[in-house]
Amino acid sequence: MIKTKKLTIIEKEINDYSSSSSVKFPFKKIAIGSDHTGFKVKNILIKYLTEKSYHVYDLGTMDEKSCDYPDFAEAVSEKVQQGKADCGFIIDATGIPSAITANKLEGIRAATCYNEFSAKSARSHNDANVIVLGAKTLGEETIKSIVDVWLNTSFEGGRHQRRLDKITGIERKYKS
Template structure:
């Protein structure tokens, strides 16, 4: 599995720790930055990770900013992205099992590193349940198509 990862200055330290964890798990990681604590704009990194997943260059993505909120909003603007902000393992499991989230958003100022790693592990290990949940994903896709200019 290939994971796209990106963060702004508020999430760069956690991004680096998550990247190390992913590599230790034997996963391929494409790092879209930032690589500095210098102030930068989270939409850049949310979009880059979202595009990598949407275009099929990466299987899933992880985005990190101070709260996970802003960068998730940016990632969710990319067609085909279902980015979920998760603050605990239950949310991580449900985002995958019920919502087939393909991007995980974490808040570096909200989570400690240990909890963040547990969330990442659960999110990676949980499969989409399909069934009645697929119908709901299809409805989300229909909304996206309705508002996407072609």
């Protein structure tokens, strides 16, 4: 039984191409969302990313009122799944529950990253298209460093592609 909830996602598109820096990696359009715990970090990242000339879709939340992380994890992941964003950023308290939610959508490879190594591996080995961060587990400068590594790391392919193909096969096998 599926219950429907009345949830309105207010999408706010942020364009600030006034920065002189250039985008070095293929990711140009980023969908970003957070629950109430990640709200401040989300806004810090929006400013940081727009200063680097990324096109950012702010999918909420728009304040610090209590809300449910699955709503925003789904909104970000759906934007990526539909090809309207090249990648997604989700911020909640620990990064774990939003990653679980995001990975329910076919084709989404969401990774909770907690340092630069995990970010690099998520991209180079797993071709992650959504990064999930914990607002209560990471500091602002660490988050920015993780984001920089993640955005500037490309997928290596090779043996890693073979493994991703197996994951896709499993995903299709259990698709309802």
